[in-house]
Amino acid sequence: MTHGRDEEMKNKEEKFVRLKPANTDLDGFLGSDQRPLTEIIRADDETVKKTGLTHQAIAERMKFFREAGKNGLGEFVKVAPHFEVSCEIARGLLPCPFGEAGQHRKTIVIVRNLRLRKAITFSDLNIHLISAHGFYEGRGSPFRLEPVDLAQILEIGGSDMPDYN
Numbered sequence: 001m002t003h004g005r006d007e008e009m010k011n012k013e014e015k016f017v018r019l020k021p022a023n024t025d026l027d028g029f030l031g032s033d034q035r036p037l038t039e040i041i042r043a044d045d046e047t048v049k050k051t052g053l054t055h056q057a058i059a060e061r062m063k064f065f066r067e068a069g070k071n072g073l074g075e076f077v078k079v080a081p082h083f084e085v086s087c088e089i090a091r092g093l094l095p096c097p098f099g100e101a102g103q104h105r106k107t108i109v110i111v112r113n114l115r116l117r118k119a120i121t122f123s124d125l126n127i128h129l130i131s132a133h134g135f136y137e138g139r140g141s142p143f144r145l146e147p148v149d150l151a152q153i154l155e156i157g158g159s160d161m162p163d164y165n
């Protein structure tokens with residue numbers, strides 16, 4: 001029964017693909033997430049679309065806070081109307097785990113939303129991963145960002161935001 005055997009091989013292969021991401025550099029970004037990379041990206045894409053945003057709009061807002069925070073040289077600076085931002089740039093550069101050319105600065109941005117009393121931390125690499133790959137990292141990864149948290153805490157998509165669609 002060659003058919004049954006083929007079926008079995010196919011199942012084994014599928015299991016293997018699930019266990020092993022195509023690019024092992026990505027392992028550290030998946031955390032304890034058991035879902036395949038494509039599913040992580042698809043699920044977040046769906047969430048972002050549901051909130052009426054785009055990855056680009058989210059990344060642009062993150063860049064805005066990064067630039068605003070730079071003036072503080074690591075200290076928190078006020079950003080209207082009710083934010084505080086710190087932006088720390090460490091030495092060295094990081095490659096993108098997706099493997100394309102280019103390096104990313106080790107910048108850590110902390111944004112406090114004083115109105116909501118909530119804060120969120122992200123890096124330059126997060127901005128790149130979102131803007132270029134629609135990737136917010138796997139659940140359990142230390143730098144996992146929930147698209148909904150970004151939208152809420154950074155107040156993306158308010159009436160004063162440009163329409164990106």
Ligand SMILES: [Zn+2]
Pocket residue numbers: 096097098099100128129132133
């Ligand atoms: Zn990349």
